[in-house]
Amino acid sequence: xxxxxxxxxxxxxxxxxxxxxxxxxxxxxxxxxxxxxxxxxxxxxxxxxxxxxxxxxxxxxxxxxxxxxxxxxxxxxxxxxxxxxxxxxxxxxxxxxxxxxxxxxxxxxxxxxxxxxxxxxxxxxxxxxxxxxxxxxxxxxxxxxxxxxxxxxxxxxxxxxxxxxxxxxxxxxxxxxxxxxxxxxxxxxxxxxxxxxxxxx
Amino acid sequence: xxxxxxxxxxxxxxxxxxxxxxxxxxxxxxxxxxxxxxxxxxxxxxxxxxxxxxxxxxxxxxxxxxxxxxxxxxxxxxxxxxxxxxxxxxxxxxxxxxxxxxxxxxxxxxxxxxxxxxxxxxxxxxxxxxxxxxxxxxxxxxxxxxxxxxxxxxxxxxxxxxxxxxxxxxxxxxxxxxxxxxxxxxxxxxxxxxxxxxxxx
Amino acid sequence: xxxxxxxxxxxxxxxxxxxxxxxxxxxxxxxxxxxxxxxxxxxxxxxxxxxxxxxxxxxxxxxxxxxxxxxxxxxxxxxxxxxxxxxxxxxxxxxxxxxxxxxxxxxxxxxxxxxxxxxxxxxxxxxxxxxxxxxxxxxxxxxxxxxxxxxxxxxxxxxxxxxxxxxxxxxxxxxxxxxxxxxxxxxxxxxxxxxxxxxxx
Amino acid sequence: xxxxxxxxxxxxxxxxxxxxxxxxxxxxxxxxxxxxxxxxxxxxxxxxxxxxxxxxxxxxxxxxxxxxxxxxxxxxxxxxxxxxxxxxxxxxxxxxxxxxxxxxxxxxxxxxxxxxxxxxxxxxxxxxxxxxxxxxxxxxxxxxxxxxxxxxxxxxxxxxxxxxxxxxxxxxxxxxxxxxxxxxxxxxxxxxxxxxxxxxx
DNA sequence: GATGAATGAGGATTCATTCAT
DNA sequence: AATGAATGAATCCTCATTCAT
Numbered sequence: 001x002x003x004x005x006x007x008x009x010x011x012x013x014x015x016x017x018x019x020x021x022x023x024x025x026x027x028x029x030x031x032x033x034x035x036x037x038x039x040x041x042x043x044x045x046x047x048x049x050x051x052x053x054x055x056x057x058x059x060x061x062x063x064x065x066x067x068x069x070x071x072x073x074x075x076x077x078x079x080x081x082x083x084x085x086x087x088x089x090x091x092x093x094x095x096x097x098x099x100x101x102x103x104x105x106x107x108x109x110x111x112x113x114x115x116x117x118x119x120x121x122x123x124x125x126x127x128x129x130x131x132x133x134x135x136x137x138x139x140x141x142x143x144x145x146x147x148x149x150x151x152x153x154x155x156x157x158x159x160x161x162x163x164x165x166x167x168x169x170x171x172x173x174x175x176x177x178x179x180x181x182x183x184x185x186x187x188x189x190x191x192x193x194x195x196x197x198x199x200x201x
Numbered sequence: 202x203x204x205x206x207x208x209x210x211x212x213x214x215x216x217x218x219x220x221x222x223x224x225x226x227x228x229x230x231x232x233x234x235x236x237x238x239x240x241x242x243x244x245x246x247x248x249x250x251x252x253x254x255x256x257x258x259x260x261x262x263x264x265x266x267x268x269x270x271x272x273x274x275x276x277x278x279x280x281x282x283x284x285x286x287x288x289x290x291x292x293x294x295x296x297x298x299x300x301x302x303x304x305x306x307x308x309x310x311x312x313x314x315x316x317x318x319x320x321x322x323x324x325x326x327x328x329x330x331x332x333x334x335x336x337x338x339x340x341x342x343x344x345x346x347x348x349x350x351x352x353x354x355x356x357x358x359x360x361x362x363x364x365x366x367x368x369x370x371x372x373x374x375x376x377x378x379x380x381x382x383x384x385x386x387x388x389x390x391x392x393x394x395x396x397x398x399x400x401x402x
Numbered sequence: 403x404x405x406x407x408x409x410x411x412x413x414x415x416x417x418x419x420x421x422x423x424x425x426x427x428x429x430x431x432x433x434x435x436x437x438x439x440x441x442x443x444x445x446x447x448x449x450x451x452x453x454x455x456x457x458x459x460x461x462x463x464x465x466x467x468x469x470x471x472x473x474x475x476x477x478x479x480x481x482x483x484x485x486x487x488x489x490x491x492x493x494x495x496x497x498x499x500x501x502x503x504x505x506x507x508x509x510x511x512x513x514x515x516x517x518x519x520x521x522x523x524x525x526x527x528x529x530x531x532x533x534x535x536x537x538x539x540x541x542x543x544x545x546x547x548x549x550x551x552x553x554x555x556x557x558x559x560x561x562x563x564x565x566x567x568x569x570x571x572x573x574x575x576x577x578x579x580x581x582x583x584x585x586x587x588x589x590x591x592x593x594x595x596x597x598x599x600x601x602x603x
Numbered sequence: 604x605x606x607x608x609x610x611x612x613x614x615x616x617x618x619x620x621x622x623x624x625x626x627x628x629x630x631x632x633x634x635x636x637x638x639x640x641x642x643x644x645x646x647x648x649x650x651x652x653x654x655x656x657x658x659x660x661x662x663x664x665x666x667x668x669x670x671x672x673x674x675x676x677x678x679x680x681x682x683x684x685x686x687x688x689x690x691x692x693x694x695x696x697x698x699x700x701x702x703x704x705x706x707x708x709x710x711x712x713x714x715x716x717x718x719x720x721x722x723x724x725x726x727x728x729x730x731x732x733x734x735x736x737x738x739x740x741x742x743x744x745x746x747x748x749x750x751x752x753x754x755x756x757x758x759x760x761x762x763x764x765x766x767x768x769x770x771x772x773x774x775x776x777x778x779x780x781x782x783x784x785x786x787x788x789x790x791x792x793x794x795x796x797x798x799x800x801x802x803x804x
Numbered sequence: 805g806a807t808g809a810a811t812g813a814g815g816a817t818t819c820a821t822t823c824a825t
Numbered sequence: 826a827a828t829g830a831a832t833g834a835a836t837c838c839t840c841a842t843t844c845a846t
Contacts, residue, residue: 044811247826436839812842821831822830
């Protein structure tokens with residue numbers, strides 16, 4: 001019963017992780033289902049019990065990884081002291097940049113076909129404030145609320161968030177992977193300044 | 202013989218155009234070398250006389266298309282009256298956005314694996330001012346010069362240009378193709394405002 | 403428990419019927435054991451409790467269907483007034499042809515690998531005349547007896563019956579499915595005449 | 604030029620023959636394209652240059668074999684002395700039966716999905732009578748003409764021919780392969796008699 | 805008896821690339 | 826230079842069958 005369900009979860013997870021390793025080390029195109037199954041220690045046919053095909057897996061994997069990254073970044077920002085929302089946002093951005101810098105495979109994988117801003121649509125974060133209620137909010141909702149709290153003057157907070165995220169994602173992709181326009185550490189100050197401008201600071 | 206050279210150029214061009222049509226209509230992965238050769242009216246083996254493989258062709262094609270787009274946009278901006286460089290930049294941006302809106306296949310193709318900002322590296326535009334000298338400058342050089350002319354206060358013009366282009370490219374990709382965060386026409390004002398902020402206006 | 407036996411009978415029957423539907427609608431080759439089990443509402447493994455494999459099921463199914471058809475045809479002929487055996491035979495033939503015409507899937511299924519005449523070997527019909535005795539006779543036996551009753555002059559009645567059945571089955575297969583040599587209704591008079599000739603009428 | 608065309612013909616023929624051998628020895632279902640290619644001494648991919656898939660090959664092969672058989676039978680009958688058309692027909696039938704008897708694989712192969720009578724549609728035989736003209740006629744046309752020559756009284760010669768062929772093909776299939784209703788040699792007299800009846804002799 | 809997750813052999817098909825002409 | 830027949834590695838995916846629960 002629960003045993004089987006549990007086992008399946010483990011197997012699915014196994015496939016996810018193995019696939020990610022292979023995708024990032026050999027490339028998506030160069031990784032075959034055969035490779036994944038073998039490395040995950042299951043039979044080829046078993047793969048098809050869990051995913052329609054390779055692209056189904058990739059899709060789900062990308063969503064998983066993007067959500068996890070943002071969740072971690074937001075959770076991290078909560079552990080840090082900050083003056084206002086703009087500061088918190090810069091902390092989040094820094095966290096993501098560092099994560100990508102240390103894990104360039106992840107960056108490469110997430111960015112291949114999907115922009116960061118797009119992935120945001122489906123991401124929901126736990127917001128268990130004071131009480132024990134278990135609520136989740138979309139990143140956009142959290143952002144809007146925080147903007148209000150800080151009294152920032154933004155005509156359309158959602159669009160602004162989108163602009164910021166795309167700017168960050170897109171420029172860091174190049175800075176981290178190719179040192180374009182500059183190595184990421186040298187680039188960060190300019191990026192931070194740009195973000196502040198977009199947020200009217 | 203110039204005749205032979207010419208003929209080869211025509212054949213290479215034929216392959217480029219045919220490939221682009223197939224890539225945008227059927228998708229890159231779904232287009233085989235056989236398809237390209239057949240549609241271009243040459244034998245399969247002939248393809249290999251001009252390109253190493255499919256990805257060699259894609260690479261060159263992407264560079265060609267990106268360069269052409271920027272060249273057109275800049276040339277267009279020269280035909281228009283504008284007050285200062287920021288205005289010119291916004292005109293260029295608008296041109297590119299319109300071009301992408303009307304030719305979404307092009308957008309999809311250029312953006313698939315490459316960011317706009319990266320493509321800029323290799324783009325050189327003719328700058329034959331008054332005299333007949335035939336000089337070409339990189340987009341970055343042109344930008345720097347114009348910034349100076351307008352007395353804009355930018356610490357690092359190249360980085361700023363990069364930020365602007367990535368912001369535009371990345372957000373428009375989503376706005377045009379998926380109406381995220383808004384349909385492109387509704388999104389434009391926010392984007393323009395963001396660009397002005399980055400340029401300190 | 404009779405209950406269990408009964409339940410099993412029901413399940414076996416369910417598998418038979420479901421399989422027939424799938425075979426005739428999708429084709430034998432295109433129907434998988436998975437399909438059959440699913441449509442019958444049992445697990446894949448269960449299938450193997452009732453049949454060795456797909457071809458075991460097909461075999462048994464074909465026999466069942468052929469036997470049922472002949473039984474019905476003969477029973478029908480008993481409800482009709484006829485002058486002599488030739489007439490009765492023609493009535494039976496007509497019944498079968500009509501049945502096949504109205505149920506072409508059945509024809510296709512029975513005829514795929516097996517000829518009608520062959521299937522006759524194993525068919526036994528109840529011949530409970532007046533009394534309550536429960537006897538069964540092969541079709542060949544019934545035929546022989548009737549020939550004797552009518553005083554028909556046939557050197558070898560069994561062979562003649564075989565000839566008639568093959569002639570009918572084989573020609574009607576083509577007439578019904580492909581209008582070869584003629585649509586079945588236009589073809590029938592010729593066929594009837596042929597049968598009469600074979601029976602020395 | 605001609606060299607290549609010739610080579611291709613040889614290769615196609617090679618595939619046909621190899622496939623037939625495998626089909627008849629191992630069975631159609633059990634023979635893979637891999638098997639055929641290997642046995643024919645060509646690469647797997649080469650198979651697909653000549654045939655769409657296995658069933659395309661089977662179809663063409665079946666037509667080839669059926670046509671060849673009838674052609675041989677008719678040609679043989681021309682070398683033999685006979686009194687009238689009925690006699691000639693019986694000779695042809697005998698030839699085909701013998702051929703099938705000696706080459707049961709051929710019978711099995713031709714009969715699997717196709718009835719003999721159906722295959723007749725597309726068969727054309729050379730009828731270079733006295734003169735050197737090169738005319739071909741369908742079997743049905745030849746039959747009609749001969750019936751006229753002999754003054755046989757048949758309302759519809761084509762239908763009669765069809766009846767005869769189906770009767771022969773269908774019964775012999777069983778007699779030869781399964782001794783049903785009798786071994787073929789013992790069955791022949793009955794069959795001949797039946798054919799005579801159908802032809803009003 | 806019933807289940808259905810897991811297996812992995814097996815077959816179809818594609819396609820980049822070579823090379824003799 | 827141009828051709829296109831031939832190659833065969835590569836990959837996808839199916840499905841009958843088993844077996845632990």
